Amino acid sequence: MCQHIVLARKGQTVISQCPDCRTFCIWQHNLLLNFSEEQFRSFKTFTANLDAADASFPFPDGEERLVLRTPNNDICLTFSLDEWDGFQAAMEDAVYFGNIYDMMAGQR
Known part of the structure:
Protein backbone atom coordinates (compact mmCIF):
# COMPACT_ATOMS: atom_id res chain seq x y z
CA MET A 1 0.00 0.00 0.00
CA CYS A 2 1.10 3.55 -0.68
CA GLN A 3 2.62 5.83 1.95
CA HIS A 4 -0.09 8.46 2.23
CA ARG A 9 -8.78 15.48 9.40
CA LYS A 10 -12.21 16.74 10.49
CA GLY A 11 -14.40 14.76 12.87
CA GLN A 12 -14.77 11.23 11.48
CA THR A 13 -13.23 12.12 8.10
CA VAL A 14 -9.57 11.73 7.16
CA ILE A 15 -8.37 12.52 3.64
CA SER A 16 -4.94 11.47 2.46
CA GLN A 17 -2.98 11.33 -0.77
CA CYS A 18 -0.11 9.22 -2.04
CA PRO A 19 2.55 11.56 -3.43
CA ASP A 20 3.74 8.90 -5.87
CA CYS A 21 0.57 7.53 -7.50
CA ARG A 22 -1.47 10.67 -6.61
CA THR A 23 -4.41 8.59 -5.32
CA PHE A 24 -6.71 10.34 -2.85
CA CYS A 25 -8.28 8.32 -0.05
CA ILE A 26 -11.26 9.33 2.05
CA TRP A 27 -11.41 7.39 5.30
CA GLN A 28 -14.86 7.70 6.88
CA HIS A 29 -15.88 5.36 9.72
CA ASN A 30 -15.60 1.89 8.19
CA LEU A 31 -15.42 3.13 4.57
CA LEU A 32 -12.40 3.75 2.41
CA LEU A 33 -13.02 5.61 -0.84
CA ASN A 34 -10.22 5.85 -3.43
CA PHE A 35 -10.07 8.46 -6.17
CA SER A 36 -7.72 9.68 -8.84
CA GLU A 37 -7.00 13.40 -8.52
CA GLU A 38 -9.54 14.23 -11.23
CA GLN A 39 -12.17 11.96 -9.66
CA PHE A 40 -11.60 13.51 -6.22
CA ARG A 41 -12.05 17.05 -7.52
CA SER A 42 -15.17 15.98 -9.41
CA PHE A 43 -16.57 14.25 -6.30
CA LYS A 44 -15.82 17.34 -4.20
CA THR A 45 -17.66 19.58 -6.69
CA PHE A 46 -20.61 17.18 -6.80
CA THR A 47 -20.95 16.99 -3.01
CA ALA A 48 -20.46 20.75 -2.56
CA ASN A 49 -23.41 21.36 -4.88
CA LEU A 50 -25.75 18.97 -3.04
CA ASP A 51 -28.72 20.59 -1.37
CA ALA A 52 -28.59 19.14 2.14
CA ALA A 53 -32.29 19.84 2.70
CA ASP A 54 -33.27 17.82 -0.37
CA ALA A 55 -30.93 14.94 0.49
CA SER A 56 -31.83 14.68 4.21
CA PHE A 57 -34.26 12.15 5.64
CA PRO A 58 -35.32 11.20 9.16
CA PHE A 59 -33.97 7.76 10.05
CA PRO A 60 -35.78 5.23 12.28
CA ASP A 61 -33.63 6.29 15.25
CA GLY A 62 -35.08 9.80 14.90
CA GLU A 63 -31.87 11.43 13.63
CA GLU A 64 -31.90 13.43 10.41
CA ARG A 65 -29.23 12.15 8.00
CA LEU A 66 -28.05 13.19 4.60
CA VAL A 67 -28.14 10.36 2.05
CA LEU A 68 -25.50 10.46 -0.67
CA ARG A 69 -26.38 8.20 -3.55
CA THR A 70 -23.62 6.43 -5.45
CA PRO A 71 -23.56 5.22 -9.07
CA ASN A 72 -24.56 1.82 -7.66
CA ASN A 73 -28.21 2.26 -6.62
CA ASP A 74 -27.82 -0.39 -3.92
CA ILE A 75 -25.12 1.59 -2.10
CA CYS A 76 -25.72 4.94 -0.39
CA LEU A 77 -23.54 6.80 2.09
CA THR A 78 -25.20 8.49 5.05
CA PHE A 79 -24.04 11.35 7.22
CA SER A 80 -25.45 13.15 10.22
CA LEU A 81 -25.55 16.87 9.57
CA ALA A 90 -12.14 18.06 5.19
CA ILE A 100 0.52 23.45 -1.07
CA TYR A 101 2.26 20.04 -1.17
CA ASP A 102 2.24 20.20 -4.98
CA MET A 103 3.83 23.66 -4.99
CA MET A 104 6.48 22.52 -2.52
CA ALA A 105 7.22 19.51 -4.72
CA GLY A 106 7.34 21.70 -7.83
CA GLN A 107 4.35 19.97 -9.43
CA ARG A 108 2.26 23.13 -9.96
Whole structure:
Protein backbone atom coordinates (compact mmCIF):
# COMPACT_ATOMS: atom_id res chain seq x y z
CA MET A 1 0.00 0.00 0.00
CA CYS A 2 1.10 3.55 -0.68
CA GLN A 3 2.62 5.83 1.95
CA HIS A 4 -0.09 8.46 2.23
CA ILE A 5 0.23 12.03 3.49
CA VAL A 6 -2.74 13.15 5.59
CA LEU A 7 -4.14 16.30 4.01
CA ALA A 8 -7.15 16.82 6.26
CA ARG A 9 -8.78 15.48 9.40
CA LYS A 10 -12.21 16.74 10.49
CA GLY A 11 -14.40 14.76 12.87
CA GLN A 12 -14.77 11.23 11.48
CA THR A 13 -13.23 12.12 8.10
CA VAL A 14 -9.57 11.73 7.16
CA ILE A 15 -8.37 12.52 3.64
CA SER A 16 -4.94 11.47 2.46
CA GLN A 17 -2.98 11.33 -0.77
CA CYS A 18 -0.11 9.22 -2.04
CA PRO A 19 2.55 11.56 -3.43
CA ASP A 20 3.74 8.90 -5.87
CA CYS A 21 0.57 7.53 -7.50
CA ARG A 22 -1.47 10.67 -6.61
CA THR A 23 -4.41 8.59 -5.32
CA PHE A 24 -6.71 10.34 -2.85
CA CYS A 25 -8.28 8.32 -0.05
CA ILE A 26 -11.26 9.33 2.05
CA TRP A 27 -11.41 7.39 5.30
CA GLN A 28 -14.86 7.70 6.88
CA HIS A 29 -15.88 5.36 9.72
CA ASN A 30 -15.60 1.89 8.19
CA LEU A 31 -15.42 3.13 4.57
CA LEU A 32 -12.40 3.75 2.41
CA LEU A 33 -13.02 5.61 -0.84
CA ASN A 34 -10.22 5.85 -3.43
CA PHE A 35 -10.07 8.46 -6.17
CA SER A 36 -7.72 9.68 -8.84
CA GLU A 37 -7.00 13.40 -8.52
CA GLU A 38 -9.54 14.23 -11.23
CA GLN A 39 -12.17 11.96 -9.66
CA PHE A 40 -11.60 13.51 -6.22
CA ARG A 41 -12.05 17.05 -7.52
CA SER A 42 -15.17 15.98 -9.41
CA PHE A 43 -16.57 14.25 -6.30
CA LYS A 44 -15.82 17.34 -4.20
CA THR A 45 -17.66 19.58 -6.69
CA PHE A 46 -20.61 17.18 -6.80
CA THR A 47 -20.95 16.99 -3.01
CA ALA A 48 -20.46 20.75 -2.56
CA ASN A 49 -23.41 21.36 -4.88
CA LEU A 50 -25.75 18.97 -3.04
CA ASP A 51 -28.72 20.59 -1.37
CA ALA A 52 -28.59 19.14 2.14
CA ALA A 53 -32.29 19.84 2.70
CA ASP A 54 -33.27 17.82 -0.37
CA ALA A 55 -30.93 14.94 0.49
CA SER A 56 -31.83 14.68 4.21
CA PHE A 57 -34.26 12.15 5.64
CA PRO A 58 -35.32 11.20 9.16
CA PHE A 59 -33.97 7.76 10.05
CA PRO A 60 -35.78 5.23 12.28
CA ASP A 61 -33.63 6.29 15.25
CA GLY A 62 -35.08 9.80 14.90
CA GLU A 63 -31.87 11.43 13.63
CA GLU A 64 -31.90 13.43 10.41
CA ARG A 65 -29.23 12.15 8.00
CA LEU A 66 -28.05 13.19 4.60
CA VAL A 67 -28.14 10.36 2.05
CA LEU A 68 -25.50 10.46 -0.67
CA ARG A 69 -26.38 8.20 -3.55
CA THR A 70 -23.62 6.43 -5.45
CA PRO A 71 -23.56 5.22 -9.07
CA ASN A 72 -24.56 1.82 -7.66
CA ASN A 73 -28.21 2.26 -6.62
CA ASP A 74 -27.82 -0.39 -3.92
CA ILE A 75 -25.12 1.59 -2.10
CA CYS A 76 -25.72 4.94 -0.39
CA LEU A 77 -23.54 6.80 2.09
CA THR A 78 -25.20 8.49 5.05
CA PHE A 79 -24.04 11.35 7.22
CA SER A 80 -25.45 13.15 10.22
CA LEU A 81 -25.55 16.87 9.57
CA ASP A 82 -22.47 17.38 11.78
CA GLU A 83 -20.64 14.59 9.94
CA TRP A 84 -21.59 16.18 6.61
CA ASP A 85 -20.20 19.54 7.70
CA GLY A 86 -16.94 17.86 8.76
CA PHE A 87 -16.82 15.88 5.52
CA GLN A 88 -17.20 19.04 3.43
CA ALA A 89 -14.63 20.93 5.51
CA ALA A 90 -12.14 18.06 5.19
CA MET A 91 -12.48 18.05 1.40
CA GLU A 92 -11.90 21.83 1.29
CA ASP A 93 -8.80 21.44 3.48
CA ALA A 94 -7.53 18.49 1.41
CA VAL A 95 -7.64 20.50 -1.81
CA TYR A 96 -5.94 23.45 -0.13
CA PHE A 97 -3.15 21.44 1.50
CA GLY A 98 -2.79 19.22 -1.59
CA ASN A 99 -2.08 22.35 -3.62
CA ILE A 100 0.52 23.45 -1.07
CA TYR A 101 2.26 20.04 -1.17
CA ASP A 102 2.24 20.20 -4.98
CA MET A 103 3.83 23.66 -4.99
CA MET A 104 6.48 22.52 -2.52
CA ALA A 105 7.22 19.51 -4.72
CA GLY A 106 7.34 21.70 -7.83
CA GLN A 107 4.35 19.97 -9.43
CA ARG A 108 2.26 23.13 -9.96
